Amino acid sequence: MLGYIVGRLAQALAVMLAVALVAFMLFNYVGDPINNMVGQDATTTDRAELREQLGLNDPAPLQFARFLGNAAQGNFGLSYRLKRPVSVLIQERVPATLELVFLSALVALVVGMPLGVYTALRRDSWLSRVILTSSLVGVSLPTFVIGIGLIYLFSVQFDWLPSFGRGQVTHLGWWSTGFLTKSGWAAIIMPAITLSLYQLTLVLRLVRTEMMEVLRTDYVKFARARGLSNRIVHFHHALKNTMMPVITIIGLQVGGLIAFSIVTETVFQWPGMGLLFIQAVGFADIPVMAAYLVLVGAMFVVLNLMVDLAYFVIDPRLRMDRGKAAGKAT
Amino acid sequence: MAKFRIKAALLAGALTLALPLIAAPALAQGKVLRWASQGDYLTMDPHSQNEGLTRTGSFQTYEGLVGYSADLKFVPALATSWKAVNDTTWEFKLRQGVKFHDGSDFTADDVVFSVKRAQHPNSDFKTYIASVKDVKKIDAQTVHVETNGANPILPNQIANIFMMSKAWAEKNNVVNPQSYKDKEETFAVRNTNGTGPFVLKTREQDVRTVVAKNPTWWGLKDNPHNIDEIVYTPVTTPATRVAALLSGQLDFVLDVPVQDVERVKRSAGLQVKKTNEIRTIFLGLDVGSPELKYGDVKGKNPFADKRVRQAMYHAIDMNAIAQKVMRGDAVVAGMITSPGVHGYEKALDKRLPYDLNKAKALMKDAGYANGFGIKLDCSNDRYVNDEGICQAVVGMLAQIGIKVDLAAQSKTLHFPKLQKKDTSFYLVGWGVPTFDSHYVFSYMAQTPDGKNGSWNFTNYSNPKLDGMINGMLSELDPAKRDKLIHDAWTILNDEIIYLPLHHQVLNWAMSEKLDMPIIADNVPRFHFAKMK
Numbered sequence: 001m002l003g004y005i006v007g008r009l010a011q012a013l014a015v016m017l018a019v020a021l022v023a024f025m026l027f028n029y030v031g032d033p034i035n036n037m038v039g040q041d042a043t044t045t046d047r048a049e050l051r052e053q054l055g056l057n058d059p060a061p062l063q064f065a066r067f068l069g070n071a072a073q074g075n076f077g078l079s080y081r082l083k084r085p086v087s088v089l090i091q092e093r094v095p096a097t098l099e100l101v102f103l104s105a106l107v108a109l110v111v112g113m114p115l116g117v118y119t120a121l122r123r124d125s126w127l128s129r130v131i132l133t134s135s136l137v138g139v140s141l142p143t144f145v146i147g148i149g150l151i152y153l154f155s156v157q158f159d160w161l162p163s164f165g166r167g168q169v170t171h172l173g174w175w176s177t178g179f180l181t182k183s184g185w186a187a188i189i190m191p192a193i194t195l196s197l198y199q200l201t202l203v204l205r206l207v208r209t210e211m212m213e214v215l216r217t218d219y220v221k222f223a224r225a226r227g228l229s230n231r232i233v234h235f236h237h238a239l240k241n242t243m244m245p246v247i248t249i250i251g252l253q254v255g256g257l258i259a260f261s262i263v264t265e266t267v268f269q270w271p272g273m274g275l276l277f278i279q280a281v282g283f284a285d286i287p288v289m290a291a292y293l294v295l296v297g298a299m300f301v302v303l304n305l306m307v308d309l310a311y312f313v314i315d316p317r318l319r320m321d322r323g324k325a326a327g328k329a330t
Numbered sequence: 331m332a333k334f335r336i337k338a339a340l341l342a343g344a345l346t347l348a349l350p351l352i353a354a355p356a357l358a359q360g361k362v363l364r365w366a367s368q369g370d371y372l373t374m375d376p377h378s379q380n381e382g383l384t385r386t387g388s389f390q391t392y393e394g395l396v397g398y399s400a401d402l403k404f405v406p407a408l409a410t411s412w413k414a415v416n417d418t419t420w421e422f423k424l425r426q427g428v429k430f431h432d433g434s435d436f437t438a439d440d441v442v443f444s445v446k447r448a449q450h451p452n453s454d455f456k457t458y459i460a461s462v463k464d465v466k467k468i469d470a471q472t473v474h475v476e477t478n479g480a481n482p483i484l485p486n487q488i489a490n491i492f493m494m495s496k497a498w499a500e501k502n503n504v505v506n507p508q509s510y511k512d513k514e515e516t517f518a519v520r521n522t523n524g525t526g527p528f529v530l531k532t533r534e535q536d537v538r539t540v541v542a543k544n545p546t547w548w549g550l551k552d553n554p555h556n557i558d559e560i561v562y563t564p565v566t567t568p569a570t571r572v573a574a575l576l577s578g579q580l581d582f583v584l585d586v587p588v589q590d591v592e593r594v595k596r597s598a599g600l601q602v603k604k605t606n607e608i609r610t611i612f613l614g615l616d617v618g619s620p621e622l623k624y625g626d627v628k629g630k631n632p633f634a635d636k637r638v639r640q641a642m643y644h645a646i647d648m649n650a651i652a653q654k655v656m657r658g659d660a661v662v663a664g665m666i667t668s669p670g671v672h673g674y675e676k677a678l679d680k681r682l683p684y685d686l687n688k689a690k691a692l693m694k695d696a697g698y699a700n701g702f703g704i705k706l707d708c709s710n711d712r713y714v715n716d717e718g719i720c721q722a723v724v725g726m727l728a729q730i731g732i733k734v735d736l737a738a739q740s741k742t743l744h745f746p747k748l749q750k751k752d753t754s755f756y757l758v759g760w761g762v763p764t765f766d767s768h769y770v771f772s773y774m775a776q777t778p779d780g781k782n783g784s785w786n787f788t789n790y791s792n793p794k795l796d797g798m799i800n801g802m803l804s805e806l807d808p809a810k811r812d813k814l815i816h817d818a819w820t821i822l823n824d825e826i827i828y829l830p831l832h833h834q835v836l837n838w839a840m841s842e843k844l845d846m847p848i849i850a851d852n853v854p855r856f857h858f859a860k861m862k
Contacts (some may be wrong), residue, residue, distance in 0.1 A: 043457075043784055047749070082535055083373060083508060084515045148569050155577040163574040164565050166537070269565045271537040278566065279369075279536060282711075282740070 008308055012301045019297035020071060023290040024064050067290070076291035081283045086291045089276060095176050096166060097265070097272030101257045103192040108199035109250065116207025120215070121234060131204070139201040143260065147194045147267035154190060162187050164269035191268040195261055199253055206249060210242040248307060255300045360558030361861040363844065365854075366571055367584035370536045370564040375518040376492035377447055377507040380454040382761075383584075385490075386853045390541050390560065391431070392492035392524035395422050395441065396485050400847040400858050402608075402670060402765060404485060407549075408436065408493055408525060409473075417480040417806065418463075424471045428548050430495045431522070431529045438467040443496035445475070445488070452507040458487040458764070461803070480804045482811065486764040498523040527553070527857035528560060538563050553857045560856055575600065575839055581861070582846070584854065586839040588657055588714060594839045603848040607836045608670045609761040610663050611713055613706075613723070613829040615639060616754045618789025624705035624735075624754040632702055633754070639826040640682065641692035645730045646723060647684045652832060655718040660832035665823055666760065666770065668833040670850050673767030673815035678823060681830065689730045701731020707756040708736060709744040714834055720757055751787050758785070759834065763851065767815045768802040775799065775822055790827045 051057055055066065070077060076086035115135075119128040138146070155163035167183030169176040178184025214220060215238055223233045262274035269275065273292060280288035371387035372379040397407030409422040428436040445465045448455045461477045461484070468474055477484060499505050504518040522530045527549060528541035539562045543555075563580075565571040568587045574580045576597055586594055586602070595602045615633045616622060622631050632638045652660040664681040667674055693699060708720035717738040724734040734755075748756055762769045776783040776799050777791040798818045805811040822828070838848045846859035 044749075046451075078515075081372065083519060084535070148567075148573075151570060151573045155579070156573050159577055162579055163577055164570050164579070165563060267567050267570055269563070269567065269570060271534075275566070276536070 004312060005309065008305060012305050015301050016294075016298060017068075019301075020068060020290075020294055021064065023293040023297075024067050025060075071291075071294060076294075077287040079280070079285055079288050081280065081285045081288070086287045089288065090273060090291060090295065091174060092176075093271065093273045093276045096178075096270060097258060097261055097274060099178060100188065100191055100195060100261060100264070100270060100272060101254065103188060104196035104199065104257055105250070105254060107192055107196040108203050111196075112200040112203030113207050113246075116204040117211060117234070117239065119204070120208045120211035123212070135201040135204055138197045143194060143198070143263040144267055146197060147190070147264060150190045150194060151267070161190055166271055191264050191270050194267070195257065195264040198260065199250075199257060202253065203246065203250065206246050207242060210245060211238055214238045214241050251307060252303055255296070255303050258299060259296055361556050362559045362561060363557050363582065363856065363859065363861060364561045364563070364580050365582035365584065366563045366565040366574065366580050368564065368566060368568075368571070371539065371562075373508060373519050374522050374530065374533060375504070375508040375516065376494060376522075376524070377444075377450070377453045377455050378519075380458075380490075380763075382852060387539065387562075388492055388524075389526070389853060389855055390528040391522040391526045391530050392494070393526045394489045394491055394493060395424075396489035398489065398849075398851075398855070400849060400855070402850055404489055407489075408441075412485055414482075414806070415474070418477050420475045420477070420481075420484050421468075422473045422475065424473065425548060426471055428525050429546055430498065430525055431544065432495070432498060434495055434497060436493065436495075436525050438470055438473050440493055440496050441465065441473045442467050443499065444493045445491055447494065447499070447505065447507060448491045450506050455491060458490050459484075461487075480806050482806050482808075483764060483766050483768060483803070486766055490763055493525060494518075495523050527555070528557075531559070536564060547857075549857065555857045555859050556861060557856055557859055572839075575841075578841070580841075581844050582838065582840040582854070584838060584852070586837050588659060588837070591657075591659070591837050591839070599842050601840055601842050603838045603840065604659075605836050605848045605850050606661055606669060607761070607834040607852055608668050608765065608850050609713075609759050609834045609852075610666050610668050611716075611719065611757065611759040611831045611834060612663070612666045613831065614753075614756050614758055614788050615642075615827060615829070616787070616789055617825075617827050618791065619754075622704065622754040623752070626703035627698075632696070632698055635696045636826060637692045637696040638698060639829070641689040641696070641730055642727060642732065643682045643826055643829050644685045644689035644692070645732075646726050646829065646831070648681060648831060649684070650726075651719055651722045655715055655722050656832065656835075659714070659835040659837065661835065663830040663832045665819060666774065666828050666830050667762060667767060671762045671765050671767060671770070673812070673819060675816065675819070678816075678819050686729055693730050698731065701733060703733040703735065704755050705735045705737055705753075707744060707747060707753045708738040709741045709757065710738045712741040712744070713757075713759045716757060716759075719831065748785075748787050751789075753787060756787065760785075761851070767819065768799065771795075771799045771802065771818055771822075774828070775818075788827045790825070792821070792825075795821055 055063060058066075074087050078084065079086050079089055082089060115131055119131055122128050151163045154161045162183070165187055166178050167185070167187035168181040169178050169184060170180040178188055220233060220237055223237050228237075258273075261270075261272060262278055264270065265272045265274035266278050273295075276288060277292040279285070280292070367383065369383060372381055372384045374387060374391075376388045376392045393407050395407060395409035396404050396412070399405045406425070408425055408428060410425050412420060412422045415421045422441070424436070424438060424441065430436060442465045445459060445462065447453070449459060449462065450456070461479065461481045462475055463478050464476045466474045466476070475484060475488070481487075499518070502517040502521070504516045508516045508519050520533050520535075525548070527544055527547045529544045531540040531542045533539050541560050541562075543558050565574060568590070571580075571583055572586060572590045572594065575583045575586070575594065578599075591602055594600050616631070617633050617639070619631055621627070621629060622633065625632065648662045652658065652662055661668075662681060664679045665674070669679075693701065706720055706724065708717060710717040713719075720736055720738055724736050727734050747753055748758070760770060760774065772782050773785040774783075775786060775790065775792075775795060777793070777796050778784060778786055782799075795818060798814050798821075801814050802811060802818070805814055836848060836850070836852055838854070840846065843862040844859060845861070846854065846856070849855060
């Protein structure tokens with residue numbers, strides 16, 4: 001058992017190293033940060049001097065080692081563009097992204113699950129067909145178009161919701177929240193809907209498929225045979241068993257939400273990590289880009305690791321097989 | 331589960347019901363001007379970064395000795411007058427009774443401090459005052475600026491140097507401009523203490539910057555603006571920026587996309603102001619290399635032959651580009667600087683006519699009847715429709731047999747490539763903050779020597795012209811100096827090392843409630859604004 005965990009951890013570490021290497025290598029060849037840092041009037045000597053100061057002239061392995069060492073301490077250096085520590089920048093931007101992701105996930109679950117259950121139970125009703133078709137349309141439109149469409153409708157035409165920004169925020173320690181003000185709520189609605197649409201469709205379809213699957217199983221048939229009401233069969237027996245895989249997938253999708261938020265944040269000028277990343281890309285702001293990539297990579301790795309370990313704990317068969325395999329090997 | 335569903339339904343319902351309620355716009359107190367453009371100020375340190383939008387930020391809270399009027403004339407600001415007391419000394423008489431935002435007095439010591447601060451190696455403004463040898467306080471209201479040799483354009487240059495409080499800088503440990511070397515954030519990056527018309531209230535990088543009216547500003551009686559607060563928000567996505575303007579969440583958009591200009595104009599309650607920017611877009615040619623790095627002619631450089639350059643000039647139909655690519659928003663150019671810059675002359679701003687037959691004949695004369703291949707380096711996110719301009723040029727040059735391979739890329743890749751001189755043929759645009767031709771010549775035409783000619787990637791070197799450029803910096807007789815500038819432009823136009831394209835046109839989109847002059851250097855100055 002210990003071997004399995006250690007193995008998993010080692011794999012996770014290897015993945016992180018690879019991510020860090022890719023981050024480091026890619027970004028060392030994207031644009032020239034020096035040019036963005038100085039004005040058009042800087043002389044060649046200024047440029048060379050700055051290059052030396054930033055360590056851009058050192059051999060690549062040395063630069064990578066320095067990058068790793070600093071990253072391990074949460075130190076990604078100073079943003080080339082903002083001239084402030086990257087760790088501080090990210091800490092400032094995390095609340096905005098997490099609040100957006102949290103609300104999006106909530107919308108996806110709260111809307112997606114009931115719709116999934118409904119379309120599974122009333123497979124042939126016209127409403128189910130409408131829901132399924134429109135969910136397909138929703139998911140095949142690019143996020144960008146959905147966002148701009150919402151802005152056009154609710155900001156320009158109806159003048160109900162703000163087209164950009166986060167509204168008034170309240171500071172609770174280092175966490176800034178928009179959930180305590182009217183304008184904060186108004187500002188988050190459209191980005192949250194935009195970001196949640198894809199996940200919503202995913203939840204809807206997953207719940208529907210799983211539910212239909214479960215409804216065909218023997219224990220549901222037996223439950224019906226015992227004369228239990230539809231409600232109890234559907235919600236106690238079927239839905240509960242539907243939830244396991246759905247929750248697993250949702251857990252993994254949270255990483256996806258954070259990654260997808262780049263487009264949504266750009267469209268709505270939402271001051272989160274995604275926007276920070278996009279602004280960094282336009283500027284070849286290597287420290288910020290590297291930090292973001294490593295962070296998102298770490299998030300995926302941790303989520304996967306947790307799922308793996310959870311399976312190991314939950315599923316006794318996995319432990320058995322491993323034990324046997326180990327036994328045979330010795 | 332049923333309970334969960336009910337709760338969920340309730341929550342969803344509550345959200346929907348709450349929509350119109352929470353959407354009611356908050357009522358603003360006083361006159362608040364909300365505006366946006368694509369990016370944010372890089373820093374609030376007034377001597378750190380010489381970049382257009384960053385200067386816009388600084389101009390709200392800081393001021394120079396010399397200021398700008400709405401039509402970009404140099405006018406008294408923190409200095410009430412200036413004159414040359416001898417060939418190498420400029421005397422500035424300071425305005426009395428001016429206070430910094432923290433309430434302290436503005437003094438001659440602050441001037442000496444600020445100019446020296448801007449000369450620090452960390453400063454991006456040091457080039458403007460490269461000729462300054464020393465700054466001296468003579469008395470409480472007099473400062474002498476000594477230059478290495480005579481410098482008639484010092485007031486133009488010093489207008490770009492913002493004045494800071496010495497005591498404040500010392501107290502907050504920001505005596506030097508913000509540096510990359512120390513890798514630390516300084517106090518001046520997020521706080522300001524100038525004498526300007528507005529006081530910094532909140533600074534959230536990339537999110538929001540708010541400044542409030544400075545009720546004790548000395549210039550208030552001449553510029554009785556009624557703006558109580560200015561909220562600046564960078565909005566990256568052009569569509570969102572325009573939508574925010576259309577829906578009334580913004581009063582002013584600095585960089586409205588060309589394709590949306592008509593739409594904004596047609597919208598009720600909005601207006602678009604237009605002017606010619608002090609910026610010219612042109613193509614540069616490597617005329618000096620023995621062989622073109624990105625050309626297919628071996629052993630010689632076709633651009634070294636003036637007939638080829640002339641043929642290319644004749645082959646570019648700039649009127650067509652101005653109409654089709656720029657949608658009319660371009661002024662066809664015949665010299666590489668624009669109206670508003672000292673030394674600009676209408677007579678010199680004449681293009682060689684578009685004439686394909688003549689161009690073909692010239693190519694044949696030069697021995698390139700079948701043309702040749704060349705690569706054109708172009709940015710795609712720096713100037714208005716830059717990539718579209720290059721595409722048009724590619725098509726036009728094909729008609730005289732020049733096969734152009736277009737390499738259009740982001741400014742973060744384009745400009746470094748140019749600065750490494752890794753180009754044979756390129757697009758660039760040039761603005762002139764000093765409004766004097768010397769600025770153009772010293773960067774674009776002077777032989778590169780580590781200090782001058784740092785944007786001359788043409789490998790062009792002309793000692794006679796170099797002498798004239800140095801003359802422009804030190805000639806004190808205005809008539810002689812103007813003659814020098816005129817002659818230099820004549821030489822540059824005649825040599826055709828650059829193919830002029832057009833002077834860029836600015837569009838500022840704003841609410842009809844806002845009355846604010848558009849300014850040709852693309853730096854809005856809000857103390858000229860009035861709001862209904």
